[in-house]
Amino acid sequence: MSNQEQKTPQGLKEQRARRQRVNRIKTGILLFVVIWMVVCMSLNIFLLVRMDSLEDQVSILTDKMIQGTQIPAEDKKTPPSGTDGDFFPINKEETTGQDSDETSSASDEETNDQAGGENPGRKDVRACVAVEDNLREEGEPMNVYLTFDDGPSENTSDILEILRKHNVKATFFVTGKEGEEAGAWYRAIVADGHTLGMHSYSHRYSTIYESVDAFKSDFTKLHDYLMDVTGVDSKFYRFPGGSSNQVSNTDVGEFIDFLGEEGMTYYDWNVVCGDATSQIYTADELVENVMTDVVKYRNSVVLMHDAAEKDTTVEALEILLRKLEELGAQILPITEDAPVIHHSIS
Numbered sequence: 399m400s401n402q403e404q405k406t407p408q409g410l411k412e413q414r415a416r417r418q419r420v421n422r423i424k425t426g427i428l429l430f431v432v433i434w435m436v437v438c439m440s441l442n443i444f445l446l447v448r449m450d451s452l453e454d455q456v457s458i459l460t461d462k463m464i465q466g467t468q469i470p471a472e473d474k475k476t477p478p479s480g481t482d483g484d485f486f487p488i489n490k491e492e493t494t495g496q497d498s499d500e501t502s503s504a505s506d507e508e509t510n511d512q513a514g515g516e517n518p519g520r521k522d523v524r525a526c527v528a529v530e531d532n533l534r535e536e537g538e539p540m541n542v543y544l545t546f547d548d549g550p551s552e553n554t555s556d557i558l559e560i561l562r563k564h565n566v567k568a569t570f571f572v573t574g575k576e577g578e579e580a581g582a583w584y585r586a587i588v589a590d591g592h593t594l595g596m597h598s599y600s601h602r603y604s605t606i607y608e609s610v611d612a613f614k615s616d617f618t619k620l621h622d623y624l625m626d627v628t629g630v631d632s633k634f635y636r637f638p639g640g641s642s643n644q645v646s647n648t649d650v651g652e653f654i655d656f657l658g659e660e661g662m663t664y665y666d667w668n669v670v671c672g673d674a675t676s677q678i679y680t681a682d683e684l685v686e687n688v689m690t691d692v693v694k695y696r697n698s699v700v701l702m703h704d705a706a707e708k709d710t711t712v713e714a715l716e717i718l719l720r721k722l723e724e725l726g727a728q729i730l731p732i733t734e735d736a737p738v739i740h741h742s743i744s
């Protein structure tokens with residue numbers, strides 16, 4: 399009996415100690431699980447953000463790759479006299495290599511039926527100007543359509559100011575940028591009387607060119623957004639990478655059909671300044687790239703960029719406008735009456 403009485407408090411003590419140990423272990427496990435979950439979630443968030451920025455980088459690199467190597471087949475087909483057949487001033491090394499020769503002959507065959515400037519089988523698409531009809535004889539007038547892709551950004555404001563100073567209008571193929579500041583940029587483009595064109599909301603090749611549905615949904619998102627922010631029902635589209643891009647897994651013709659049904663006209667370009675290639679040009683070189691080519695055409699659609707990092711383009715614009723004015727070129731915005739410039743689609 400007395401033995402039992404002595405054992406009980408001892409037993410209770412041990413029991414309490416055991417319970418405390420168990421509780422400590424439980425708390426430890428719980429803490430471990432919580433920390434593990436937090437680590438996993440942080441890692442997930444980090445990877446998502448990283449994936450997002452990598453997707454953006456892939457799009458930028460794809461842009462550089464396309465614009466650095468893309469020679470519209472229509473241009474290679476009828477090189478004007480006095481040139482070495484390398485119609486674009488950029489990346490001469492790449493275009494004189496064996497690969498480009500192969501591309502060139504393949505393109506020639508593929509584009510024969512495009513020579514008339516028609517879009518066979520395409521619905522409601524305005525006929526584009528045939529290359530041979532666009533070649534300029536000396537002394538003939540020169541129409542230059544400056545186009546700015548990938549904006550708006552803070553550089554857009556500087557570009558608008560320069561255009562205003564020279565009293566000329568241009569075309570901005572914009573992407574989807576959120577926020578009040580971006581809203582003001584879109585509205586400034588419209589208020590200054592420039593043409594507001596569309597260049598996809600996300601500008602992510604992997605997303606927009608995944609399927610026709612994906613393309614449509616990106617298109618609608620940007621169209622509605624621009625309508626909301628500026629009240630403009632944009633009628634002009636430029637494909638990221640151009641209509642001749644080789645990135646899309648879906649036939650570009652299907653996207654063209656869709657744009658036709660929407661009453662849109664898509665525009666490519668026949669002159670590049672070279673501000674989106676892997677090669678870095680100075681402002682003077684960008685100007686030179688444009689000046690070398692605009693004299694060859696009656697109508698030049700010049701590809702430029704007003705993205706945030708394109709400071710050299712802003713620097714080049716002032717010089718370019720002065721030179722174009724000296725040359726007596728007409729600088730015009732894209733409108734319903736403007737001649738349509740398309741790349742040939744293989």
Ligand SMILES: [Zn+2]
Pocket residue numbers: 461547548597601638639
């Ligand atoms: Zn672009």
